[in-house]
Amino acid sequence: MVHEVIEDLITLPNGLYVDGTVGNGGHSEAILRDLAEDGRLIGLDRDPEAIRVAGERLGPFGEKIRLVKTSYADLDRVMQDLGVGRVHGVFLDLGMSTSQLDYSRRGFTFSRDEPLDMRMDTEEAETARDLLRKLSARELEHIFKRDGEEKRGKIIAERIEREERKAPIDSTLQLVNLILSVVPRSRRPGAKHPATKTFQALRIAVNRELEHLAAFLEKAPRLISEGGRLVILTYHSLEDRMVKQAIKDWETGCRCPSDLPACACGREPLFRRLHKKGVKPGQWEIEENPRSRSATLRAAERI
Numbered sequence: 001m002v003h004e005v006i007e008d009l010i011t012l013p014n015g016l017y018v019d020g021t022v023g024n025g026g027h028s029e030a031i032l033r034d035l036a037e038d039g040r041l042i043g044l045d046r047d048p049e050a051i052r053v054a055g056e057r058l059g060p061f062g063e064k065i066r067l068v069k070t071s072y073a074d075l076d077r078v079m080q081d082l083g084v085g086r087v088h089g090v091f092l093d094l095g096m097s098t099s100q101l102d103y104s105r106r107g108f109t110f111s112r113d114e115p116l117d118m119r120m121d122t123e124e125a126e127t128a129r130d131l132l133r134k135l136s137a138r139e140l141e142h143i144f145k146r147d148g149e150e151k152r153g154k155i156i157a158e159r160i161e162r163e164e165r166k167a168p169i170d171s172t173l174q175l176v177n178l179i180l181s182v183v184p185r186s187r188r189p190g191a192k193h194p195a196t197k198t199f200q201a202l203r204i205a206v207n208r209e210l211e212h213l214a215a216f217l218e219k220a221p222r223l224i225s226e227g228g229r230l231v232i233l234t235y236h237s238l239e240d241r242m243v244k245q246a247i248k249d250w251e252t253g254c255r256c257p258s259d260l261p262a263c264a265c266g267r268e269p270l271f272r273r274l275h276k277k278g279v280k281p282g283q284w285e286i287e288e289n290p291r292s293r294s295a296t297l298r299a300a301e302r303i
Contacts, residue, residue, distance in 0.1 A: 001233065001281050001297055002030045005091060008274055008299040009231045014038045015088030020072030020216070021045060023097035025054035031091070032061045042078065042087070043067045046121040046207075053099060071121075073212040076219050086225035094213070095235040095295065096203075108203060110195045113173035118206045128202045132169050137161040147210070147238065148201025155182050156198055175199075200236065213239055217246040221270045224302040230271070231299045240278065240296050247273050247300045271300035 005027060009017065013036040019028045022043040032041055043058070043065055045051050051069045058065045068078050072092055079087070101109050106117040107128060118128035132140070137157040144153030159182050160169065169175055176195045183194040204210060220230055234240035250271035254263040278296035286293045 001279070001285065001292065001295060002027060004279055004297055005231055005233070006030055006034050008297070009089045009091050009229050010034050011227060011229060011301075012039075012088050015228075016040045016042070016084065018042045018044065018072075018075060018087050018090045020075060020090060020092045021094065022054045022067065023047075023050050023093065024099055025057040027091060027093060028054060028058055028065065029061075032058065032064055035064065037064075039064065041065050042082070042084075044070055044072050044075065044078065046071050047097075047100065048122060049104065050097060050099065071212050073215040073219075075216065075223060079223065086223060087228065088225055089229040089231070090220065090224060091231045092216070093233045094209075094239050095233060095291070101291075107172045108199075110172050110176045110193065110199055113171050116169065116171055116175060118203045120207045124207075126206060128206050129168070129170055131202060131205060132160055132164060132175075143205045144198055144201045146201070147204040148197035148199075149237065150197035150201060152183050153198075153201075172199075204238075210238060210242065213242055217242065220246075221250060221302065226302055228302045229274070229299060230302070231297065234278075234296050234298065235294045240298070243298050244278070247271060247298060250300065269303055271302055274299040274301060 009031065013034070017031060017035070017040070019031060019041060022028050022045040028041060028043050035041065041064060043054060045054065046069070048069055051067050055067055058067070066082070070078060075090070096108055100106065100120070105114045106119060107114045108118060116127065116129040116132070137160070140157035140160060141153045144150040144156060150156065156179055159178055163169060163178055169178065179195045179198055185194060224230060232243050234243055251269050251273060253269045254265055254267055256263050256265050275298070278298050281292045281295055
């Protein structure tokens with residue numbers, strides 16, 4: 001959804017923008033091409049390999065791009081370090097990059113046998129393998145239900161605990177086979193793989209993804225200048241609900257009881273949404289990139 005992102009994000013061609021999830025650098029490159037010669041972009045990513053790859057791809061843009069290895073949740077600190085007051089727009093793509101899924105060999109996908117790592121930041125200590133080893137069945141069940149909305153989290157967690165007593169679960173294939181032993185594949189056309197929600201939950205827990213998103217959303221109104229835009233691509237209901245609720249809260253002004261004759265709280269709206277509902281990719285884009293089918297774009301403008 002590159003065209004939609006650029007259209008919603010850039011209101012001032014010579015402004016200062018942030019790509020908080022650089023990944024392979026695809027969206028960053030599109031943003032930079034749309035900016036004027038004196039426009040600037042700050043690119044962030046937790047993954048050191050992503051920063052390296054993006055640095056090579058975006059090198060021709062010279063001083064128009066500044067890359068920093070950190071989470072978008074720390075954008076306020078980065079801006080302070082760079083002497084920046086506010087920016088004209090922030091973009092977040094909360095999905096996994098193609099490199100992470102296809103080439104990182106960190107266990108983000110269950111379609112190949114890889115080490116059960118799942119760290120976006122390889123400098124962090126705890127892996128998915130570590131979680132399976134140290135957490136009880138009850139704790140794993142909580143993660144599977146909270147971060148993966150997996151209704152069968154209890155039987156999966158109990159089976160993991162039993163297998164861990166026998167031998168460590170070190171690879172994605174081991175985990176997939178374990179899940180398939182208690183949750184058979186659906187015969188319905190287009191049904192998700194039984195391991196989808198468990199893998200999502202482990203990845204979210206390892207990387208504290210919802211914590212990072214919550215921290216960013218709390219800071220966002222202070223970081224974006226008047227008339228600036230926030231554009232976020234989400235890929236599952238948990239993060240999408242968080243973004244949708246944040247925009248709804250930002251749009252809300254006075255919260256005084258209706259029986260008060262005048263506003264006493266002084267609260268004013270902070271953003272206005274750009275789309276009544278989340279924007280979905282077109283059919284042609286889904287056919288070209290099947291992974292985009294889960295994407296939802298939400299955008300808001302700072303008032």
